[in-house]
Amino acid sequence: MNEYVNVLLNFLPPTATILELSGLPNNPAVLLADIDGDQKNELIGAYKYKDQNFLVILKNIHNQWLPLIHIKGNGYGISSLMAVPITTNWVNTLIVGWQIGSEWSKLDLLQWVDGEIIRLPTSNIAYSKLEVEDMPGLYGPDGQYELAIWVHDTGEAYKVDVYRFEENKLVLAKDVYPYYFKRVEDYYERLLQSNEFSYYWYYLAEAQKKAGDLEQFMISINKALAFSEPYPSLEFLLNMRRQVLEVMQNNSLKNDEIIVYSRGDLTGDGFLDTVYLTGEKTEGSPFWQNISLNVLYQHENTLERIYLKQSAGYNPTIFLGDFTGDQVDDILVVIDTGGSGGTIYAFVFSYTHGNIQQVFDVEEFNETSKYEVDYENYYQVNVVSSYPSKQYRLDLTYKGKEYLSEIYDEDGILKEPIKGWVDPVGGLYPIDFERNGTYELMSFQEIAGRYHADAIGYVQTVLKWDGQKFISDRQNVSIYGEDISSH
Secondary structure, three states, X not given: OHHHHHHHHOOOOOOOEEOEEOOOOOOEOEEEEOOOOOOOOEEEEEEEEOOEEEEEEEEEEOOEEEEEEEEEOOOOEEEEEEEEXXXXXXXXXXXXXXXXXXXXXXXXXXXEEOOEEEEXXXXXXXXXXXXXXOOOEOOEOOOOOEEEEEEEOOOOOEEEEEEEEEOOEEEEOHHHHHHHHHHHHHHHHHHHOOOOOHHHHHHHHHHHHHHOOHHHHHHHHHHHHOOXXXXXXXXXXXXXXXXXXXXXXXXXXXXXXXXXEEEEOOOOOOOOEEEEEEEEEOOOOOEEEEEEEEEEEOOOOEEEEEEOOOOOEEEEEEEEEOOOOOOOOEEEEEEEOOOOOOOEXXXXXXXXXXXXXXXXXXXXXXXXXXXXXXXEOOOEEEEEEOOOOEEEEEEOHHHOHHHHHHHEOOOOOEOOOXXXXXXXXXXXXXXXXXXXXXXXXXXXXXXXXXXXXXXXXXXXXXXXXXXXOEEEEEEEEEOOOOOOOOO
């Protein structure tokens, strides 16, 4: 970074000094990141001038750095400087921690909007430690980063919460609690190995509550209550335990709702069995959780329940048809994950040996189908599929001059290497290609270029039952067509 420090100094007053990140000697607060969404990095640095902190942002125009803006900061130092997408427009936000005390930093969020830098509201959050990550919720990571704020309390204990930026404010990101608070649990469990203090048991219990580990919560809260002076107070802990006990009791009493149902002969006995999905509906939301597959066998009048590996999501559906070629119906279950990539959970179940067996899981297919997507010179993209072993070459000229000029020079040579990717399966459709009564599965996977919205086509794979499993029967790649202007 030394070369960039020297570049920054050229644009600062003579007595200004580049700040160093607190606790990291010889680590200047300098960052290269694209903050205006043009796919080109800006140069950002923090400096002190006349006892006042500032940020300076430089933009590279025609291979020359030029000052874009100087922004007044806070405090006496800087603890954090990073750029990640925390808003839904996927443009990087500058995340700055201005040091205002030995253990305290003030959060500053700076966003490029309509040609200028604005400060996003932070509710004046001050923190002791900060972790920023695209945390997986119930339907996986979505490209929007969350902020884990650690606020020092006592000893080595911190109040922890996770926030997401929504509707122009920071809100609690409760959907990622099960993921992140496992990490907080580990932190307090390590502390308790050498320091068994009441406040560590309390904070461990709180982390377990937020992570959904309610049985472990009961153990920890009882440990905290065993102290002569429990932290934060006896009344607080008793109230906390009562609330969790009510949740545990309510969870056990909840009745599932029928989401969708269909009828077909699953066993070949000539009777129409009833197949339906049940789950718990989230109030005020189309989100379902604890989804399970249920089969009511008409002839025996017996019910079989199958718990799905991935049991939460949106728009659960079932389709009955013969996928295995035995002239009886199998079950296709598809659930939208709700993630920004538009991916799905999908399973096929078949009646064998007296009960329902899972014969296909789309996640296992995603694991086996790996891809390499590389932009090449002369407006081409090379896509290599591992399963089946295929290679495809896509022509990008249909994207138009404006798009191409961003990544290629006038001779059609790449300005810099670019790698794309192929999403997990976003669509899985039953199609009887041979019209013989047996369905194949057609999967769709979007090919993304420089970023997710830069879609350049789809990988389409036809999966066919070979007697034991679904295998790739054939595969092709489709691209978007170029609009033909009428003159």
